[in-house]
Amino acid sequence: MSLRIEEHPILTFKKGKKVTFTFDGKKLEGFEGEPIAAALHAAGIRLLRHSPHKNRARGFFCAIGRCSSCMMEVNGVVNTMTCITPLAAGMDVKTQKGHGVIKP
Amino acid sequence: MSRQTEIFVVGGGPAGLSAAIVAAELGAKVLLVDDNATLGGQLIKQTHRFFGSSARDAGIRGIAIAEKLCQEVQARKKNLQVLLNTSAVGFYGDGEAGILSPDRYEKVTYERVVVGTGAVENSLNFENNDLPGIYGAGAVQTLMNVHGIRPGHKILMVGSGNIGLIVSYQLLQAGVQVIGVVEAMPTIGGYLVHASKIRRLGVPIMTGHTIVKALGTDGVTGALLCRLDDKFQRIPNTEFEVACDCICLAVGLSPLIDLFQQAKCKMVYIPELGGLVPLHDGNMRTTNPRVYVAGDASGIEEATTAILGGRIAGARAYESIHGPSATAQKIVDDANLELKSLRAGSTGDRIRWGRERLSQEIAAC
Numbered sequence: 001m002s003l004r005i006e007e008h009p010i011l012t013f014k015k016g017k018k019v020t021f022t023f024d025g026k027k028l029e030g031f032e033g034e035p036i037a038a039a040l041h042a043a044g045i046r047l048l049r050h051s052p053h054k055n056r057a058r059g060f061f062c063a064i065g066r067c068s069s070c071m072m073e074v075n076g077v078v079n080t081m082t083c084i085t086p087l088a089a090g091m092d093v094k095t096q097k098g099h100g101v102i103k104p
Numbered sequence: 105m106s107r108q109t110e111i112f113v114v115g116g117g118p119a120g121l122s123a124a125i126v127a128a129e130l131g132a133k134v135l136l137v138d139d140n141a142t143l144g145g146q147l148i149k150q151t152h153r154f155f156g157s158s159a160r161d162a163g164i165r166g167i168a169i170a171e172k173l174c175q176e177v178q179a180r181k182k183n184l185q186v187l188l189n190t191s192a193v194g195f196y197g198d199g200e201a202g203i204l205s206p207d208r209y210e211k212v213t214y215e216r217v218v219v220g221t222g223a224v225e226n227s228l229n230f231e232n233n234d235l236p237g238i239y240g241a242g243a244v245q246t247l248m249n250v251h252g253i254r255p256g257h258k259i260l261m262v263g264s265g266n267i268g269l270i271v272s273y274q275l276l277q278a279g280v281q282v283i284g285v286v287e288a289m290p291t292i293g294g295y296l297v298h299a300s301k302i303r304r305l306g307v308p309i310m311t312g313h314t315i316v317k318a319l320g321t322d323g324v325t326g327a328l329l330c331r332l333d334d335k336f337q338r339i340p341n342t343e344f345e346v347a348c349d350c351i352c353l354a355v356g357l358s359p360l361i362d363l364f365q366q367a368k369c370k371m372v373y374i375p376e377l378g379g380l381v382p383l384h385d386g387n388m389r390t391t392n393p394r395v396y397v398a399g400d401a402s403g404i405e406e407a408t409t410a411i412l413g414g415r416i417a418g419a420r421a422y423e424s425i426h427g428p429s430a431t432a433q434k435i436v437d438d439a440n441l442e443l444k445s446l447r448a449g450s451t452g453d454r455i456r457w458g459r460e461r462l463s464q465e466i467a468a469c
Contacts, residue, residue: 001279003255003256004252005279010151011249011252015252038251041255046236046237046323047236047322056234057236057321058234059235059323060243061225061227061238061243062225062240062243063239063242063243063244064242066224067224084140
């Protein structure tokens with residue numbers, strides 16, 4: 001069963017248009033405007049980064065841009081909070097290792 | 105660039121929106137900022153019907169209350185300006201704040217500020233509590249009720265307060281199997297009506313139990329639970345494993361208080377209100393005379409009381425600039441009456457004790 005909710009007793013979900021983006025080089029689909037972390041989650045991906053000191057697997061936790069657990073590299077920008085950053089067509093999303101590297 | 109306003113409102117949830125609406129209605133110039141892309145705060149994910157008072161939103165779903173407040177904001181846009189995707193990052197000097205939008209940083213000068221920053225979700229200490237697949241109850245609601253995505257297929261709920269119980273029901277509505285609710289206390293924390301609803305659907309509520317560890321390496325595959333004795337110590341040899349692909353933590357909230365500390369408001373620790381809160385009087389004014397507080401930032405409660413606290417803060421902030429107003433006084437009197445009835449009875453015990461302690465601290469101050 002897909003994680004996307006097709007039918008709900010109370011809610012209807014307005015989706016943006018379907019777009020493709022890349023995650024660690026792989027092509028994935030999501031809906032424009034939904035948070036990157038949500039699109040990844042729907043595609044079955046919840047490991048978003050590895051922690052700086054102990055290299056622990058991390059996903060999102062708060063989903064409202066507070067806890068910093070969901071930070072990834074998006075279009076070359078490290079430490080992007082993917083739980084509140086809207087997905088756009090062609091985005092290049094990468095798992096982040098540690099604090100990430102800021103390229104000069 | 106710099107902006108000037110009379111009343112600056114931080115946070116577009118039920119508290120901040122209500123403060124802004126009342127202050128604008130009374131005639132003040134109001135600027136409201138919120139760091140989200142939409143107004144409504146956490147109401148936008150609350151699909152359940154509110155209990156509330158019959159005078160205010162009882163029986164209405166949280167999402168509908170958010171829409172109603174947004175319409176009221178729209179109707180007052182002549183003197184109520186809203187900036188979305190904008191964070192209040194700090195206070196600088198007296199009556200000055202910095203606000204950060206995606207493309208610019210600006211200064212705001214104001215006469216009074218109402219801070220309704222809300223709360224952050226608590227985590228819980230157990231082994232592997234950082235694994236992907238462990239989410240706060242608010243996160244589960246956001247993913248499921250705002251974005252239409254299930255957090256997983258089989259979920260374990262930790263915490264049987266009203267949030268844990270209500271979100272368990274919402275998970276069932278979305279087609280997620282809730283394998284059980286774990287509660288450390290010997291009794292269920294939330295209202296029985298919510299507990300009965302999920303128990304009728306076959307969800308066990310395990311009181312006197314805790315989570316020992318989450319299982320899995322790159323993500324949750326299960327949990328190890330055990331029983332607790334009457335001193336909350338783990339009972340040896342009672343551990344058992346459950347299979348699930350995610351774990352939801354509904355273990356309370358803490359007021360989001362950074363801005364008050366920065367504004368040098370006196371803080372007090374009141375466990376019944378969720379921890380550290382800015383000391384404030386019945387007018388929602390803190391010890392910094394420019395700064396008012398409303399909503400969960402003044403003590404963890406719920407959206408209806410946040411709306412009422414916001415209305416009081418908005419009215420009093422207006423009066424502190426423009427002088428006494430009979431209309432403002434009526435708003436405050438009505439709100440206080442509603443608050444009294446909402447906090448009555450045994451379910452309001454903790455809040456009443458907490459607020460009583462707050463007034464003692466104020467008297468001593």
